[in-house]
Amino acid sequence: xxxxxxxxxxxxxxxxxxxxxxxxxxxxxxxxxxxxxxxxxxxxxxxxxxxxxxxxxxxxxxxxxxxxxxxxxxxxxxxxxxxxxxxxxxxxxxxxxxxxxxxxxxxxxxxxxxxxxxxxxxxxxxxxxxxxxxxxxxxxxxxxxxxxxxxxxxxxxxxxxxxxxxxxxxxxxxxxxxxxxxxxxxxxxxxxxxxxxxxxxxxxxxxxxxxxxxxxxxxxxxxxxxxxxxxxxxxxxxxxxxxxxxxxxxxxxxxxxxxxxxxxxxxxxxxxx
Ligand SMILES: NC(=O)c1ccc[n+]([C@@H]2O[C@H](COP(=O)([O-])OP(=O)(O)OC[C@H]3O[C@@H](n4cnc5c(N)ncnc54)[C@H](O)[C@@H]3O)[C@@H](O)[C@H]2O)c1
Numbered sequence: 001x002x003x004x005x006x007x008x009x010x011x012x013x014x015x016x017x018x019x020x021x022x023x024x025x026x027x028x029x030x031x032x033x034x035x036x037x038x039x040x041x042x043x044x045x046x047x048x049x050x051x052x053x054x055x056x057x058x059x060x061x062x063x064x065x066x067x068x069x070x071x072x073x074x075x076x077x078x079x080x081x082x083x084x085x086x087x088x089x090x091x092x093x094x095x096x097x098x099x100x101x102x103x104x105x106x107x108x109x110x111x112x113x114x115x116x117x118x119x120x121x122x123x124x125x126x127x128x129x130x131x132x133x134x135x136x137x138x139x140x141x142x143x144x145x146x147x148x149x150x151x152x153x154x155x156x157x158x159x160x161x162x163x164x165x166x167x168x169x170x171x172x173x174x175x176x177x178x179x180x181x182x183x184x185x186x187x188x189x190x191x192x193x194x195x196x197x198x199x200x201x202x203x204x205x206x207x208x209x210x211x212x213x214x215x216x217x218x219x220x221x222x223x224x225x226x227x228x229x230x231x232x233x234x235x236x237x238x239x240x241x242x243x244x245x246x247x248x249x250x251x252x253x254x255x256x257x258x259x260x261x262x263x264x265x266x267x268x269x270x271x272x273x
Pocket of ligand 1: 013014015016017018019020037038039040063064065066091092093094119156157158159199200201202203204205206207208
């Protein structure tokens with residue numbers, strides 16, 4: 001199927017690499033125009049690649065999701081360059097890597113706690129708040145003739161928000177917070193804007209790639225605890241996000257969508273495979 005997002009405009013945070021870049025590529029393949037935001041300058045390279053494929057399909061902005069002003073600027077870019085906004089993907093996120101790594105609560109610093117809450121959760125709140133006006137202005141007239149034309153917000157949470165593991169209270173709390181924010185936003189913003197959360201399991205992106213290749217033990221245990229017996233790819237997450245961004249999911253809001261190889265559904269009996 002092609003052109004599943006024909007005529008739509010999307011804003012994606014954390015689009016310089018990993019899942020955000022995969023979503024931007026897929027969205028453009030499917031006919032969308034995309035504003036890509038990130039703190040990394042490589043976001044301009046991804047936008048240039050997309051404009052090389054389809055001229056006028058992408059714009060890059062410097063976006064730190066913890067900044068209200070930066071969000072206002074990103075939404076303004078969508079308005080100025082493309083005149084409308086149908087989709088917001090709150091994808092940017094961080095782990096504890098730069099804040100002492102995985103830590104039990106007893107030794108976790110307040111800095112490590114606050115940093116993850118600020119990027120992973122407050123970043124979503126600021127993005128939603130900044131985008132509501134343009135999403136609403138875009139979708140309201142469309143809904144008059146097409147009840148499936150709601151705008152769509154997709155918050156990228158984690159399987160850690162369904163089944164958390166020890167030593168990442170800050171990450172798990174930020175990702176659980178996204179579930180609550182998603183449900184409240186869905187109840188406030190319907191019927192004009194739908195809001196859903198996506199819960200990936202381990203996905204081979206720069207976020208965890210070094211850990212996957214540096215420790216065979218980690219990889220083997222991830223595979224052993226996953227019914228589908230492998231880590232996922234950014235493209236597999238992007239396929240789900242595309243569904244939620246498109247009119248194919250027009251009766252879905254306030255819901256949680258797993259893309260985690262079955263990790264939270266089952267206890268895999270080791271040695272049975
Ligand atoms: N990779 C996984 O195993 C995994 C699993 C579950 C959930 N997730 C979630 O998926 C999302 C995407 O992660 P990924 O796997 O692509 O990781 P990634 O590290 O490859 O990409 C994250 C992107 O977010 C950007 N970013 C970080 N802080 C930012 C900020 N303050 N403002 C703007 N951009 C910022 C980074 O520069 C990077 O480009 C994150 O929310 C992450 O928590 C990832």
